[in-house]
Amino acid sequence: MTVGVRHDDLRRRNRAMVIAAVRRAGQPSRTEIAAVTGLSNSTISTISADLIEEGILAQAKTGETAALKRGRPQVALGLNPRAATVVSIALSLNSLSASLIDYSGKAIIHDISRPATLTMTASGLVEAVTAAVGRLLARMEPDHGPVLRMTLAIQGITDSEARKLMWSPITPHSDIQFANALETAFGIPVTVENDCNMIAVALRGRAPDRYRDNFFTILLSNGIGMGLVLRGELFTGSHSSGGEFGHMIHVPDGAQCRCGRRGCIEAYAGNYAIFRHARGESEYAQPAADIDDATMLALAAAARDHDGREREAFRKAGEAIGFGLGSLFALFDPAPVAIVGLGSSAFDVIEPALRDAISKTAGGQHNAAISFDLEPDETPLIRDGCARQALTFVDQDIFAPGAAVETAGKAVA
Amino acid sequence: MTVGVRHDDLRRRNRAMVIAAVRRAGQPSRTEIAAVTGLSNSTISTISADLIEEGILAQAKTGETAALKRGRPQVALGLNPRAATVVSIALSLNSLSASLIDYSGKAIIHDISRPATLTMTASGLVEAVTAAVGRLLARMEPDHGPVLRMTLAIQGITDSEARKLMWSPITPHSDIQFANALETAFGIPVTVENDCNMIAVALRGRAPDRYRDNFFTILLSNGIGMGLVLRGELFTGSHSSGGEFGHMIHVPDGAQCRCGRRGCIEAYAGNYAIFRHARGESEYAQPAADIDDATMLALAAAARDHDGREREAFRKAGEAIGFGLGSLFALFDPAPVAIVGLGSSAFDVIEPALRDAISKTAGGQHNAAISFDLEPDETPLIRDGCARQALTFVDQDIFAPGAAVETAGKAVA
DNA sequence: ATTATTTTTTTCGAGGCTCGAAAAAAAGAG
DNA sequence: CTCTTTTTTTCGAGCCTCGAAAAAAATAAT
Known part of the structure; x- marks a missing residue:
C-alpha cells in the first residue's frame, strides 16, 4: 500500500526535486527551476534559500553569465562541490578502481590497482577493496565534503538488497558480504551493484x-x-x-x-x-x-x-x-x-x-x-554510473530525507 | 521530469488513497483506513465526510456489524454501488460478453453473444461490440449510477495507448479503432486492453x-x-x-x-x-x-x-x-x-x-x-480484470481527479 | 438504573506549505 | 538620469494535515 502523503513530505519531495533539477540542468536560475518543476517562483526561492544556507547549493559568482539581456540578470545555482563526496568503486577481473567524487559529480582522486581476483580468497578480495578505499580516503584533502556514500560495481550477480556479491566470474567464491565489510570499516553506507546496471545509469544520465x-x-x-x-x-x-x-x-x-x-x-x-x-x-x-x-x-x-x-x-x-x-x-x-x-x-x-x-x-x-x-x-561508464547512483542517494535520502518513498505494490492501480 | 507536488495535489492523492483502501478492504472503519494509509484519524474523518457527501462512499447501516466489544462501535464505510457504473467487455474468438458493473464491483447485467469474428468485416466487428453495449445500456435501470468508463479486452496486440486493436487471431483485420468508435457512439471513455493483461489485473485483485x-x-x-x-x-x-x-x-x-x-x-x-x-x-x-x-x-x-x-x-x-x-x-x-x-x-x-x-x-x-x-x-478472469481496470480509472481519474501522475522518467533516480 | 470504562469519531486551533500579487532589485535602453 | 524589462524576494491568504480535546456510542460494573 502506498502510504499517505503527509504534510511535511511535501517540502521534502520538493526539496529533492529542486536538487534533481539543479543536478540535471547544471547551472539553472531560480526561474528555470520553477519552469522545470512546475512549482511557483516563491516556492523555489524559499527552498533554494534553505539549500544554500545548508551548503547544498551555491550561487554562482555574479557576472559569470553574461546575460546581454535587459532586466535583472539570472543568478545561476549550482551544486556546492564541497557539500559531500562519494566513493565510486569498480571491481572487475584483475582490476580495481576507486574514485572520490565531489558533490557536483567531478572526480577528485583515483586509486587504480590490479589484484589477482581469480586466485584471491574471499576475504582477500574484501581486504583489497577496503585497502583501496583506505588509500583513497587518506589522500583526501580536508576541505572536501564528508563522504556520505559508496557504491561498488562488480561484474556478476548481486542480491536485490545491493548488499553482497552472490556470484561473479572474477572470483570462485560466492556470497561475499562487501557492503557489511565496507560499512564496518568506514562507517559509510554502501551498496553493491551489478556493473551493467551502472552502465545503464551512466547512459541515462549522459x-x-x-x-x-x-x-x-x-x-x-x-x-x-x-x-x-x-x-x-x-x-x-x-x-x-x-x-x-x-x-x-x-x-x-x-x-x-x-x-x-x-x-x-x-x-x-x-x-x-x-x-x-x-x-x-x-x-x-x-x-x-x-x-x-x-x-x-x-x-x-x-x-x-x-x-x-x-x-x-x-x-x-x-x-x-x-x-x-x-x-x-x-x-x-x-x-x-x-x-x-x-x-x-x-x-x-x-x-x-x-x-x-x-x-x-x-x-x-x-x-x-x-x-x-x-x-x-x-570502465569509465561503470565508474560514472556508480558515482551517479551514489550521488542520487545523497540527493534523495540524505539531503531530502524522509520523503515518502512509493512502496512496491500500488494501492489498486 | 516528475512534476512538483503542489498543495492541492495532496488532498487529491489522499482522496484516491482512501477510495483505494475502501475498495480493497471492503467495509473498513475510519480507524482502519487511518491505520492502513498512515494518515491521521482527523484527516480520514474529513476526507470520508467529503466522499460520503459526494455519494462516492456510503456508511453501512448501524447494527450490521455486531461489535461485541466495549466502546463506540466502528462505522463501516463502503463504496456506494450507485456512485457509478462501468462496462466490462470481453471479445474473443466467436464470443462477445459485455457486463454492467456497479461501483462496488458487482455485476448487474450481462449480454452474451456469439458473433462469427473470423468472417466479419472490421466495421462489422465494431458494430457487434457497439450493439452489445447498446443492448446492455438499454436494459439498465434508471437508479444505477452513470456509466463512466468502458474497458474492452481482446486476445491479441493492442497499442500502448489502449485505443485500438493492432492485431488479433480472432479477426483477419488489423488496426481496428475500437476506442474511437465506442467513444463516439456512447460518449464514454474507453480503453482497449490485452486479455492476458486483464487476467493479471484480476489475479492481483483477487x-x-x-x-x-x-x-x-x-x-x-x-x-x-x-x-x-x-x-x-x-x-x-x-x-x-x-x-x-x-x-x-x-x-x-x-x-x-x-x-x-x-x-x-x-x-x-x-x-x-x-x-x-x-x-x-x-x-x-x-x-x-x-x-x-x-x-x-x-x-x-x-x-x-x-x-x-x-x-x-x-x-x-x-x-x-x-x-x-x-x-x-x-x-x-x-x-x-x-x-x-x-x-x-x-x-x-x-x-x-x-x-x-x-x-x-x-x-x-x-x-x-x-x-x-x-x-x-x-473468461471470468478477463471480465473481472476489465471491471477492476475500469473501476480503478473511475476511482483515480474521476473521483480523485488531477492527482499528480508520476510521469515516466524520474528525475535522477 | 446509573455510573464508569472503552473505543471511535468529530471538532478545533496550531503549524506548515505553496501560491499569487506586489515590492524590491538589478540590469540595459533611451 | 529616467524608463523598461526581467528576476528575485517578501508578505498575506488559503489549504491541508496533525494532535489534543471533546463528543458520541457502545459495554461493564455497581
Whole structure:
C-alpha cells in the first residue's frame, strides 16, 4: 500500500526535486527551476534559500553569465562541490578502481590497482577493496565534503538488497558480504551493484533523450551482461540484480556454458565461446577462463579478412545475441540498445548475423529502426554510473530525507 | 521530469488513497483506513465526510456489524454501488460478453453473444461490440449510477495507448479503432486492453498476497498470451500491449508459427502446434485456424493414457513453455506464474517436461519452489480484470481527479 | 438504573506549505 | 538620469494535515 502523503513530505519531495533539477540542468536560475518543476517562483526561492544556507547549493559568482539581456540578470545555482563526496568503486577481473567524487559529480582522486581476483580468497578480495578505499580516503584533502556514500560495481550477480556479491566470474567464491565489510570499516553506507546496471545509469544520465523510458545495455566480454531500464527505472530482480540476458536459452540443450548449463546466449557470444568456435573446438569443450583482449581483436581482424572459422564464430555470436534481443523486443517492444565492452569493437563482424536474427523475431519489422550505440571501453561508464547512483542517494535520502518513498505494490492501480 | 507536488495535489492523492483502501478492504472503519494509509484519524474523518457527501462512499447501516466489544462501535464505510457504473467487455474468438458493473464491483447485467469474428468485416466487428453495449445500456435501470468508463479486452496486440486493436487471431483485420468508435457512439471513455493483461489485473485483485510485485500470467489456448506485472504494475510495451511471450524464439529457425515466423514458443505450445505434432504432421505444416476444446481434451486424455504421439506433443509444448519461463526467470528472477485457459486442464501432461526444461535454465535451482496456479476458464478472469481496470480509472481519474501522475522518467533516480 | 470504562469519531486551533500579487532589485535602453 | 524589462524576494491568504480535546456510542460494573 502506498502510504499517505503527509504534510511535511511535501517540502521534502520538493526539496529533492529542486536538487534533481539543479543536478540535471547544471547551472539553472531560480526561474528555470520553477519552469522545470512546475512549482511557483516563491516556492523555489524559499527552498533554494534553505539549500544554500545548508551548503547544498551555491550561487554562482555574479557576472559569470553574461546575460546581454535587459532586466535583472539570472543568478545561476549550482551544486556546492564541497557539500559531500562519494566513493565510486569498480571491481572487475584483475582490476580495481576507486574514485572520490565531489558533490557536483567531478572526480577528485583515483586509486587504480590490479589484484589477482581469480586466485584471491574471499576475504582477500574484501581486504583489497577496503585497502583501496583506505588509500583513497587518506589522500583526501580536508576541505572536501564528508563522504556520505559508496557504491561498488562488480561484474556478476548481486542480491536485490545491493548488499553482497552472490556470484561473479572474477572470483570462485560466492556470497561475499562487501557492503557489511565496507560499512564496518568506514562507517559509510554502501551498496553493491551489478556493473551493467551502472552502465545503464551512466547512459541515462549522459543521454537522457535517447535512454529514457525503456532501454537495454549489453556488455560483451568473456561473459554477457545486461542492464535493463523499464519505464525509466533500473530493473532489478526480486532476489538478485536480475537481467541475466547472457543466460537466456538460445538453443535448448545447446553449447556448453560457463555457468554449467547448456545453450545459454553466452555459450555462443561470450569471448570464450567465440574463441572456442574460431579454434574449431567442440561446442561442449570446457570454456577458457579468460581470453585476453589482443586475442579477441585478432580474431575479429581475421573474421574481417576472410571467410573462415573466425567469421563463422562471430556469426554465431551475432545470431545468439540477435535472437535474444528479439525475445526482449517481443516482451518489451523494440527499444534502444547500447553495446558496451570490448566486444563492441567487433560489432561490425557481429552485426549482419545479429540483424538477420532480429528480422526473424517479433521485433523484426522494426529492424531498420533499431540502432545500436557502441562503446568499447566500459570502465569509465561503470565508474560514472556508480558515482551517479551514489550521488542520487545523497540527493534523495540524505539531503531530502524522509520523503515518502512509493512502496512496491500500488494501492489498486 | 516528475512534476512538483503542489498543495492541492495532496488532498487529491489522499482522496484516491482512501477510495483505494475502501475498495480493497471492503467495509473498513475510519480507524482502519487511518491505520492502513498512515494518515491521521482527523484527516480520514474529513476526507470520508467529503466522499460520503459526494455519494462516492456510503456508511453501512448501524447494527450490521455486531461489535461485541466495549466502546463506540466502528462505522463501516463502503463504496456506494450507485456512485457509478462501468462496462466490462470481453471479445474473443466467436464470443462477445459485455457486463454492467456497479461501483462496488458487482455485476448487474450481462449480454452474451456469439458473433462469427473470423468472417466479419472490421466495421462489422465494431458494430457487434457497439450493439452489445447498446443492448446492455438499454436494459439498465434508471437508479444505477452513470456509466463512466468502458474497458474492452481482446486476445491479441493492442497499442500502448489502449485505443485500438493492432492485431488479433480472432479477426483477419488489423488496426481496428475500437476506442474511437465506442467513444463516439456512447460518449464514454474507453480503453482497449490485452486479455492476458486483464487476467493479471484480476489475479492481483483477487490474491494480492501471491500476486503482488512480480508475476506472470500465461494463457494457453490456440495462441499463447502473457500478462506481465513488474514491481506491482502491469507492464505494457512502448508501442503495444507488449508481453508477447508466445513469440519469443524457442528454437531458431524452428517450427512454423501462425505469425509467419519460425521457432516461436507458440509454434510448439499453441493448440494448433500440439494438434499438429499429435497428428504426426510436419513442424512446417500450415497451422490450423482453431482447434475445438473437445479435440484438445481428447488429445490430453490420450497423452495421459499411453506413450504415443500425443504425449510427445504435450512434452514438446511443456519444453517450449519451460525454456521460455526459464528465460523470464533469468531476466526477472523466479516469480509466481498463473497458467490460464483450456491448456491448463492439460497441465498434468505438460508439467514434467516444463519443469525439466526450467531446471536446465538460470532459474533452475528454484524449480521446486516455483508453483503454478491453474485456472482453466479464463473468461471470468478477463471480465473481472476489465471491471477492476475500469473501476480503478473511475476511482483515480474521476473521483480523485488531477492527482499528480508520476510521469515516466524520474528525475535522477 | 446509573455510573464508569472503552473505543471511535468529530471538532478545533496550531503549524506548515505553496501560491499569487506586489515590492524590491538589478540590469540595459533611451 | 529616467524608463523598461526581467528576476528575485517578501508578505498575506488559503489549504491541508496533525494532535489534543471533546463528543458520541457502545459495554461493564455497581
